[in-house]
Amino acid sequence: MDFGLNEQQEMMQTMARDFLAGEYTDKVLKAMVKDEKGYTPELWKKLASMNLTGLAIPEAYGGVGDFLDLTVVLEEMGRACFISPFFATVVLGATSIVEAGSEAQKKEYLPRIAEGKIIVTLALTEQSGKYTADSIKMKAARQGSDYIINGAKLFVPDAQSADYLICVARTSESKNSQDGITLFIVDIKTAGITVKPLNTISGDKQAEITFANVKIAASNVLGVVDKGWPHVEKIIQKAAVARCAEMVGLAQKALDISLEYAKERIAFGHPIGAFQSIQHRCADMLIDLDSSRFATYQAAWRINENLPAAREAAIAKAWVGQACRRIMASAHQVHGAIGFTEDHILHYYTKKARANEFSFGDVNYNLEKLVV
Amino acid sequence: MDFGLNEQQEMMQTMARDFLAGEYTDKVLKAMVKDEKGYTPELWKKLASMNLTGLAIPEAYGGVGDFLDLTVVLEEMGRACFISPFFATVVLGATSIVEAGSEAQKKEYLPRIAEGKIIVTLALTEQSGKYTADSIKMKAARQGSDYIINGAKLFVPDAQSADYLICVARTSESKNSQDGITLFIVDIKTAGITVKPLNTISGDKQAEITFANVKIAASNVLGVVDKGWPHVEKIIQKAAVARCAEMVGLAQKALDISLEYAKERIAFGHPIGAFQSIQHRCADMLIDLDSSRFATYQAAWRINENLPAAREAAIAKAWVGQACRRIMASAHQVHGAIGFTEDHILHYYTKKARANEFSFGDVNYNLEKLVV
Amino acid sequence: MDFKFTPEEEAFRKEVSDFLDKEGPQEWQKRKVSFFDMSGQENWIAIHRDMAQKLGARGWLSLHWPREYGGQGLSPFYRLILREELAKHHCPGYHSLSVDFVAPAILLKGSDALKKRYLPGIASGKVMWCEGLSEPGHGSDLASLETFAGEEDDCFVANGQKIWTTYAHFADWIFLLARTDRQAQPNYRGLTFFLVDMRTPGITVNPIINMAGHHDFNEVFFDDVRIPKENIVDGVNRGWYVAMALLDYERTSDLGYAIAGTLLNDIVEYARELDILDAENKRRMAELVAECEVARLTHYHVTWMQSQGKVLNYEAAMCKLLGFESIQHVAEFGMQVFKHYGLLSDTSSLAPLYGRISSCYLRSFGHSMEAGTSEIDRDVIAQRGLGLPRLR
């Protein structure tokens, strides 16, 4: 049993933290929330230069580190409330290709992701907004050596800036909704694809994507036709735990600034942090934070070790979702009116945490997995 | 809109309060919890002499007052954690006869209840412990001018001391489980009836009753054969609200003694009631208490006015159940270790409140009624 | 005991409901605008002012004032019925800062001259007020505020800054609490309430945007603002007593349960249309139905106390807590029901209920701070209501 970070993890943590502290100031955060694409090519280049865009990609394809390194970096990104296509590209895009891609596909895409040359995302959810196989309605019909894709995807992260989509579509109908699902890698500039940005409260970039007779070569199938769902489940699991890591970082920052405020804000002649109601709130925040971190690390560790992680990932996502919700509510209560203003940074954290809570399975979805 | 008590209600309240304060000391309570029957004939006589056993029975049958008078008296009984067959007799027994009985039956039984001469209870729940029509499995088969009853009733309140049972049995099978249910009034000394006391943590007297070929004259049917369920529903509704009234009293006392303790117990040089965590706990107890009382009074008032009260009764039972659970937990937290001992009276209240929470529909049962 | 309205009250409810069906902003009814969220609507100030004057014209902003000051001498349940119907009809126009704060202050503590001069404007809905209380660094601990008004000839001259001043950007007048004696001990004995025209030279208003992206709050700066002495309410250094007398009015002004109940109905209705309520949602819905109901009863209880002339103790704080928490819980429920859709901002065409889900949710974070934090409310209940001792 070891709850500590190793040297590499500590190095990645420090590097990410320092980089974000320097480059991703509150001012940049506020700008990125309003920005159409939510990132700048300059920043992306810097991320790549530090190899962050290659995280958890096998070395053979130009990557560095493993899923635990990625986890600690995502935690730091949470602490900075980092809005960018990093999650879409490195967690969703690269994971999909690593999971399902052929050797040729890995060679084609992964090095370019690691080098920061392309942005990739996952087009999974549709109208229901759910992460179940039966909610995949998008049709991909075989036509010669191509597939013709029709349908719409909703809540696709960072499609605004993506070069490629990993698209989850139905290639055949079957009683078992988990059969007949296929993954495609799709150039977003392919004719027939329309990307319509959605406005979210969190400043997360999301889009609605419609496919009208989009022709995709069969060579763009990732993995085996009709057998894509197990890959999707694996991607959802990793993405869920990655979201947890971000949430731990978001919550850590919320606690940090709450403590800072509680120590400096005076009421009735005392710092408000001296009042027991504030103290017990903060104590509960720390309990929720530590326990969230442990649950996240455990799930991430199991994923990293290629051990079965369904139970641990579900526990993490369910617990962190609820704990983070409590932490954010308490952070607002400690801050009082000032934390309620647009000027203060707290609400960016609250909103991002809320978006993460729903992303890749909400609390109920994960609790249901625990009913055995 | 009027939240006040009228003169009669105030009088009943004062009378019940004074009587219980004088007669039902902590010592008596402790004895009654351990007592086999949970009451003394002397006390019962005194109750009758104050007309309390006639509460909410129509004047024509020797009763006094209405359901609201009964409500305020039950609240006082809760405050005293009054263990007795009062609820069984006056709320369950008398209500059943008033609801479903013929003129002759009313004349036969109600005056005797009012005069304190008989103890009556309701034999409703069976093995499932539920308050639904489909859980009534006990069979009553017509045989000439009699019915032959077979089966078992569980958790029957105060059967240990009862003279008569209102027995809910199935007289015919039907697709709709609400059809085919009939109420009988049964002398508990009838051959074939066995009463086996159950030990409860709350000191509530309950029993398991088995009926082995018990022969009951058809003249003992209350109401119309096969059509008893609507009466039972009405009885459950009144009993649920009556349980709420008791819970309000239990909670009031729990708050009262918590405040007393918080003001007098010193820690770190201050009464513990000066600490904000204790203060906020007590504030929440008061919120739960007041809101519980309002919800109970509203439901009781609607019942008293013969207005539809299903929604209001369900809200009261669901809310008071949860609120009372919070209040009791807080009362224990305020009291610390002393409230955890058998010697202290607090646990009697906690246990009785818990028994009431489950009695005549628990929180889930009532919340489900509110899903429309 | 009686849990029904009188026939007259029911008739009044019907009158209000019919009137609002006809005269309320139709677009707002369609969009199911919520009271605390109305500032997100286009032209909302004009619509609010217009509706206020319609209500005023019918005498509905002064229902329970004494007749001698233009009121109708009705029980406070009439005000409650009006506000329940306004909530149900998604209707603005009840400027509670004027009607439930400044008006009672003037009625209770103002001179006859002040009553005659200022009450008609409020009753008509034409003159809108804001209240200048909190300052930077002085929120829960209001008595320590620093804005100073010094006596000069026939005036007091105010200098300082207020914050969280709701609706100051369009209010006509401000009800200003300022320090007039810096030596007074305890400090709350040196405060005075002034009625100040917002057009007075020296007043500057800066917007504060809230986390829902809406503009309710402001900073208000006072730079040598001259206030005639006749605009003092209840005498110099009597401000704290006025504030304390009014706090319970403020706590019971907004009907949290009614706003929550309306939002809950809207959420459930739309979710049923989409058939997306799962078992957990349904159970939570039932809990919220119960919660809104007890919040409603608690408000009725306070209103009954007011109608009987009983002095409130802790009841207003309790009433506010339950009401405002019920909004927070319902708003959270909306997020749980609509999930990804609920995260779309009110500018998105896919956002459910025209964006009410996200904007009510975001707005609801403010509910445990406004009109006193929830902590202060619980302190009040414990100390004033239950007689628990202060630590200090």
Place this chain on the structure above:
Amino acid sequence: MDFKFTPEEEAFRKEVSDFLDKEGPQEWQKRKVSFFDMSGQENWIAIHRDMAQKLGARGWLSLHWPREYGGQGLSPFYRLILREELAKHHCPGYHSLSVDFVAPAILLKGSDALKKRYLPGIASGKVMWCEGLSEPGHGSDLASLETFAGEEDDCFVANGQKIWTTYAHFADWIFLLARTDRQAQPNYRGLTFFLVDMRTPGITVNPIINMAGHHDFNEVFFDDVRIPKENIVDGVNRGWYVAMALLDYERTSDLGYAIAGTLLNDIVEYARELDILDAENKRRMAELVAECEVARLTHYHVTWMQSQGKVLNYEAAMCKLLGFESIQHVAEFGMQVFKHYGLLSDTSSLAPLYGRISSCYLRSFGHSMEAGTSEIDRDVIAQRGLGLPRLR
């Protein structure tokens, strides 16, 4: 990062499990007795003592002590594994008052003579201790305690009263905290720890029955009880520092999550057999699975810190809160699942799981008071862990 046990640890777990399958009290396994509820069983003290000696004989009560005092120098995870298996096997014998409180005290602060004299008895499971800390009126505020031990020749003579003394009715020795200097300022500087034979003349024990009807607690009276000076731990007036050093041992001694998890499994297994779990029960069950898991991880984290020789700060308090609250929540869940049946006392033949539902539920009320109230735990986390200032 590593979330698995070593092969050696796994082997130890298997050894323990096999041993307990064979040697644990069979009747208790059938009745699914819970650690905090064992005093409700017939002859439980004899069974507990017997099992303690079996554990002691295998060296399992001194797993992580230094080798020089008879320990095995193993990581604290061995102790944790042992207790997890004890919980899973419904097995008594781990007298934590001796093993996790008195033994560490003597190991950390005792003289060599005390170590040699008292540790073997604890390691063997033959000598059982109780701890004399709380007094009437001095619980959370322990430093104000009044039992006084005055110096007389070669002895200290103790007079006073302890309360809530768990298992004093059969303990062989008591670890007594008494005042030795009434003038000391602050008051905690006048306290001393004594090792006292319970057979010493002048000690009287009175039972306190808890609300579950069981006998765990006692009052202990000291009437001119003579204690030899060599039985002082860490010097006169050093008692508070010993207590503070040990409090975290006590907070992490009992594995709340393991007791909760076992109870949860028992409840779910039996409820499934009866097919009575409804949708709401199932959801709550899932929440409790998650809660027990994070409580487990938090305990593992503290154990890891201890294994690394890291100094605990707030972590033990957090660990205790999560663990004990998880028992309370699971016990409450048991009541919700079994309802009327859960209300039957453990003497009723119809009571589910031989009465474990009601008795664990009633016992669970104590969990937010023992080893410090939850309020104190949260104070500690806030002040020591987060550096928030004290009000006083």
